[in-house]
Every structure is written in structure tokens, then in C-alpha cells.
Amino acid sequence: MSIRNLSYLFEPTSVAVIGASDRPRSAGTVVMRNLLAGGFKGPIMPVHPKHRAVAGVLAYAHVDALPLAPDLAVLCTPGAAAPALLDALGRKGTRAAVVIAADGDKEAMLAAAAPHGIRLLGRGSLGVLVPRIGLDASFSHVSALPGKVALVSQSGALCSAVLDWARPRGIGFSHFVSLGEGADIDFADVMDYLANDDQTRAVLLYIEDIGARRNFMAAARACARNKPVLLVRAGSVADDRPVGPFLAEALARPEDSFNAAIRRAGALRVNDINELFGAVETLARARPMKGNRLAILSNGGGTAMMAKAEMGDPGGGQIAQLSEETLRKLSALMPRGWVADDPVDLGVDADGKRYAETLRVLIEAEEVDAILVVHAPNAMSDPVEAAQSVIDTQRRHGGAVLTSWVGEEAVAPARKQFADAGLPTYDTPGRAVRAFRHQVNYQRNQDMLMETPPAHLSGFAAAKGTARLIVSRGLATPGGLLSEPDSKAMLAAYGIPVQPSLLARSVDDAVKAAETLGYPIALTLAAADLARKWDIGGVALNLESAEAVRQSAEGILRRVGAQRPQTQVQGFTVQKMVFRPHARQLVVGIACDPLFGPMLVFGEGGRAVEVVRDHTVGLPPLNLPLARGMIARTRVSRLLDAVGPRPAANRDAIAEVLVRLSSMLVDNPEIVACDINPLFADETGVLALDVRMRVAPKDDSDLRHFSILPYPAELEEPARLHDGSAVVLRPIRPEDMPAHAELMNRMTPQDLRLRFFGQVRQIHHHQMARLTQIDYEREMAFVASRPGKDGQPETLGVVRTVTDPDNQRAELAVLVRSDMKGTGLGTMLMDKIVTYQKTKGTRAIYAQIMAENTAMIRLAMKGGFKRQRSEDPDVVEMVLDL
DSSP states (O other): OOOOOOOHHHSSEEEEEEEEOSSOOOOOHHHHOOOOOHTTSOOOEOSSSSOSETTTEEOBSGGGGOOOOOHHHHHHHSSGGHHHHHHHHHHHHHOOEEOOOSSHHHHHHHHHGGGEEEEEEEESEEEEEEEEGGGEEEOOOOOOOEEEEEEESSSSHHHHHHHHHHHHTTOOEEEEEEOTTTTTOOHHHHHHHHHOOTTSEEEEESOOSEEEHHHHHHHHHHHHHSSSSEEEEESSSOOOOOOOOOOHHHSSOHHHHHHHHHHTOEEESSSSSSHHHHHHHHOOOOOOOOSSSSEEEESHHHHHHHHHHHHHHSSSSOOOOOOOOHHHHHHTTTTTTTTSSSEEEEETTTOOOHHHHHHHHHHHHHHEEEEEEOOOHHHTTHHEEEEEEEHHHHHHHHHOEEEEOOOHHHHHOOOOOHHHTTEEESSHHHHHHHHHHHHHHHHHHHHHHHHHHOOOTOOOOOHHHHHHHHHHHHHGGGGBBHHHHHHHHHHHTTTTBOOOOOSSSSSSHHHHHHHHHOSSSEEEEEETTTOOGGTTEEEEEESSSSHHHHHHHHHHHHHHHHHHTTTTOOOEEEEEEETTTOOEEEEEEEEETTTEEEEEEEEEEEETHHHHHEEEEEEESSHHHHHHHHTTSSSSHHHSSSSSSBOOOOHHHHHHHHHHHHHHHHHHHEEEEEEEEEEEEETTTEEOOSEEEEEOOOSSTTTSSOSSOOOOOOOOOOETTTTEEEEEEEEEEEEHHHHHHHHHHOOOOHHHHHHTTTTTOOOHHHHHHHHHSOOOTTTEEEEEEETTTTSSSEEEEEEEEOOTTSSSSEEEEEEGGGTTSSSSSHHHHHHHHHHHHHHHHHHHEEEEETTHHHHHHHHHTTTTTTEOOSSSTTEEEEEEEO
């Protein structure tokens, strides 16, 4: 999939309608009518073997008779005729086609189009609309207004309904795309195209199914860096997987995995089309917030309580807890007898002045991140005056302000005031709260997309050799199931505390193991194919004598023989009882989603984990902030806080377990399932009690491929400068941000100007994060690093490429620290990136260099780059054909 030739679909200069007709209600008739009515400026050429003209436009008998090659062809014929028509169009020079028919041989269509580079929209597509150029190449019954929002949908029926819904509301579109089956052009292709379209402010997706996710994730992440990406998914994802023996596999349902992927992509999922357009309007109008605390200001207790009740449901954000200082300031502005409460009740007689003064207090309050102002019309207040006071106050003092003027006729002028002023407004408090949550969740997802983690965990040095030996043993075992001692040894190799256990093959061995460990002990049936040992009485706790161990072991064998005679019993797991009275029981694990690949699971553990279902799913690789975010998304997170005499659990230790589990998975991609249940967590830290793990040989399927590529450590290599000093050439990491900032600080203003094509006064945090937090699927940056005087790594130079989605061309940029010129560093970095792009299969590397930057031009020419003509005399374009 790629953006190759998509310009012919979205910006054609000529269109042919194959199967154009005058027959009422036929696709050929409707498409011709829409093209003519849309005001498209280029030639519109109907093709029909029996008509001399269609809709008054001269028709052509066949494709070969067309006077010129149409950029875009709309096939309104039966699907069976499509392959031959596509071949004829390709020979004519057409490079994009819309296939309306939902029938016909898909593979034959693709085979006919591919040799000519024709991009296919469909089968079963409603068509494409680009209102700003008058293109309505669709058989929709309603045209689209021009706008700044692009909508991409798999459902043609949904497209028709949205156009019908949007037009009377004045909602316009930059692009309106019906993918149909998406046999060739899919969501990823369109997002890649729209990401750099300056006429598109936001991208909206209506998704029924994602066939291949690798391009989808990379495209969504790239697009979401430039503009909001919002989506609706039709229904929930079907989960028809057989129930397996691992809890994490059961908990990481496809729906949960989809939501985890969307969060990490920096996009926002909403529930329906109304919410979709409401959310994009909110994100376009609302001011940025510094947090997720909402204060509510209202002239009526009932409407305010509606908003507060909506905030009580799960979904993001919280009601701001007003400080004593804020309440004191509000009390000074209120009538005698006012009761300080939350929400803030202004009283039914509140005038514009009271609205303005109280709003100013809340805007200035440190504990408030956003304010929802609610107004219910009554005979004692003027909604227009109140609205203008809110607008004026926000203009003077700033703040993230949302409004809800409840009602219809009486408040319509006030709503228009808000719309004209660019303040978000909603007809009910509930919708306003949902819009606030959209902001909170979108900002959270954007933070995840641009996350800049801290340095590596202190003291974190995995015993990778030990881990590889354990994996090898597991791969040699039928089913790949690790023993519990091996599973625990794997966790211990990555610094996760475990309760040691012994494997006893018989009842007598269990007694001996108990004597070795010391009483009291816990005895568990060892059976890799049985996950829920409690269900058959396969667990015995607090055994304090050899006789108790013997009786319990014999009883376990009797019960398993009676209830599950097919179970493959390996013996018993024996471990010393743990006394941690303040421990919370958690579950942590690994699962593999068929579409989005490896997943991490976290939630409340114990015996009822599948009943409680309090868990969340996240994509590896993880860092500490992302791990803390996973923990915060669960209800059990609240139980980790201190309650009465029970001290708070060590959240950092829990987050470290998730990060270490992520590292274990990255280093050992053969791991396909892992359960840690329970993981004890208390004020002293964490302890893994029961662990199960399964491995399988690596493959390149989506099931095993990371949605977000982990750090490619295999690309690290040592090098030496001309003076013999050692450096390491390696891919950039997010934690390189401080060293990267120092690199910029040690550049001369002139060198920065030559690199960034202009004066650089300051590089902000989000810009630095963007330079160091890259998507290895689409970008690469190699840094030259060595230990600095303070022992911390310092960055001496960086070379980066951004590859287009087609992997045809990669744009190059090089920056060497001003005091490191002449050391050979630039040549080493250039050779490193060229070798990488060759391995990746890229066709060419190009660089745009300021003409006065003679040193960079010489470096490029030394590397084999050829100088090409440039339209800008101040810029030299250099190209290396790979």
C-alpha cells in the first residue's frame, strides 16, 4: 500500500465515467449528474457503446475512443466487466479508478490494474468527493459542502447518511472518501495522503474492519502528529477465539487491543457519528487544558447536577475540588446566604456581572483546568447578557471554557454569540461534559504519542543469556509451556521479584521439597494445560507439617483424576507461604492479538479475575509514564492508595514490573503468553507468586509483529573518529532528549541556520520530543554518542531520514556538533544511514541543502550524491540513487 498516484484520485484534471447512462436511478446516471452539478472544471467524458451523448455531453463508444487519458475513471459497469476495462484504461494512461460495483473478481481487477499503476477505490465504493475542486465522483443523493474535515468510511450507506445529516447543519468536507472493500486503497493510504494536505484540518474515520494493521498503525501515528484523527468503529470487535489456558489471553480481547492501539496512535475513538463531529468541533474550538479537572458554574442547581452526574461515570476527567481560598473569593461575590458547594450555583437571578466575576475566579484557580458554564433560561436572567459576559471574561483572562445554554428559542442568540466568538457550546450539560472528556482523552493520547520517558530504570541489567537458555528449553518442550520454576527464573532475569518454588514430581518429592523450604508452605498442582487450578481444588495453602502436605497432595491427585482425567500432571509446585497482610492481588500478563500483535495486560488479580474484569491492555514497548497510565485506567488503581491503617502500595514498583515485562518481551519475542497471578503489591514492593509462560518459534505474522517497533538495538555499532577516540553509532532513543538539547545548545547560530533553513531562537520541548521520539517504521535517526565528563552520554552528531510511505525516497538531514567538524563524524553518519536505507530497500535518498552550505554539499558529493536542478536558487537538491 502507498500514496503512489493518489493525486490522480483526489486532484484529477479529467474524469471518465465508464457506463454513463440516462437511465433513471442507475449508477451511471447519478455519477454523471453529480459530476456536472459539482462544478468540476476539467473534461468529463461519458463512455457508453450505444449513446452518442449522456446528460447532454458527447459520449464515446469505448475507452480507446477517448480523446485524452482521463486521470480518474469511475466504473459504473457490472463487476465482471471491470478487469478488461481497467486494462484498457491503463493502456490509455489512466492512473486512478473508482469501482462502484460490489461484485466481480477482486483479484482479477487488481491484476489488471497493477501493471499500469492504477489505484483502485473499491469494490463497492460510493465514490469520492473533493468539494473545493468541484469533484463529486459519487452516486450519493446529496452533495458535500466544502470544509476542512476529511471523512473516510468503509460503509457506502454510512457515507450517504452522513452527507444527508451534514448538509443542513452546514458541515463541510475537504475530502469525502468511500473505501468500499478497500481492495487496493485503504485507510493507511488515505491517512498518509491527508496527513500532509494543508486543506484538511482533521481526519475522521468510520471503521468496520481493519484487514492489515502494520500500515494502519504507522499511518495513524504519522497523521495524528499533524492533525486530529478521530474514529468510530461500527459495533465492537467480534471475539470468536477459543478459550485458552492463559488468563491474559482471555482478558486481552480484540476490542481492548483495538482501543490500546488507537490510544498509542494518538487518535481518539468516539461512540457514534454525532459524537464524531461534536468531538472534532470541540478540538478545533476549545483552548488547551493543563489537566483534567473540571469546575461547573451554573445559574440552576438542576442543570449543574446533570453535568456532575455525567462526570460520575467512568470515561476520563474529574470534578475540580475547589480550595478554601477559591471558595472564599467566590463567597465575597455571592449574595448573602450563599452556600459554598460544588458545582458553583450562581442563583437564578445571576446577571452578566456575576457570571463574569465568578468565572474570572475559577480561571485563576490553580486547582481548575477547565470550566463548564451552564445557563438555564428564566424570567430573572438575560441569556444574551450572560453569554457576552462569559465571552468578554474569557478573552481578557484566557482559560479553557465550555458553555451550555440549555433550551431552544430563548437561548439561540446566545449560542450564536458563542459560535461567532469561537467558544465551544452545547445544548445540554451532558454533551458538554462528554466534549470535555474528548479533550482530556485526546490530549492523553497525544501525550502518549509524544511520550518522552526518563532514563533506563536504575540498576536494570537483564540477564539476557539466562533468558535465552530458558526460551531454548521451552521451544524444545511440546506446546512450548515453561515449567513454573523456569517461568519464575525468566522474570527474575529481568529483575521482577518472585517467590521461589520447587517442582516436585511425586507426593514424596512434595514432602521433601516442603522440608527443604520450611513450613508453612503452599502446594499447587503442576499442570501446564490447566490455568484455573482453584476450580478443581488444585491448591492447598498454609500447610504446616509433612503429613498435611502428603494428605493435601494425595487429595489433589484424587480430585484432578475425577474431574479432569485428561490433564497432563507434571507433579506439584511447592513454595513457602508469603505473609504480606497489606498486599493487593494484581494480574499482569502478555498476550498476542491476531491483528495488533503482542499486548501487555494489567488489572485486579486473584481467583475472580475473569468475573471482575477490571483490567486494561497496552502496547509494548512501555516506559514508566506509559506503565503508570495503564495502572491509572483501572478501578483497582484506587485500591492502591492508603486506606485507614493500610498503607499505599508502591505504584512505582508495579509500573517497573510492566516496563520489565515489556523489555522481556522485546528481547524474547518467542514469548506468546504469560500470566502473573497473583502479583502481590504493598508498601514494600511487589512479589510474583504464580507464573505461567508459553513460547513459540518466531514468525512474521501480525500476531507476533509489534504494532510499534521497539528500539532496534541490533543497529548499534562502535566506531572511531580520526583521532582514535571511540564513539557508538546507534538509533536515537526517546531518553536522548536531554543530550539532544545539549547538542543544539553547542551549535553555532550559523550552523543551526544552515540546518533548519532559518534563524533558530529556541527549540521547544514538544519539538525536541518529536526529534527524539521517532517511529522506527517510517523514520530513522542515528546518533554518535559517547560518555560525557559527567558520565552521562553526550550526542556529538545526528543523521536522520524520513521515508515516504512507498519506501521510494527518503529525505536526509545531517547535524554535526560545531566543535566536531573535521573528525570524520559526518562521513561515518552518512555511511551509516545509506547502508540502513539500502537494507530497507529504499529507491533513493535526497537532501535539500542551502546553497551556501558548501561543507554539506561536499559531504554529500563524497557520499555519491548527484546534484540536481532546483527551482529555488538558494537551495541545492542532492540525490543518491540506491
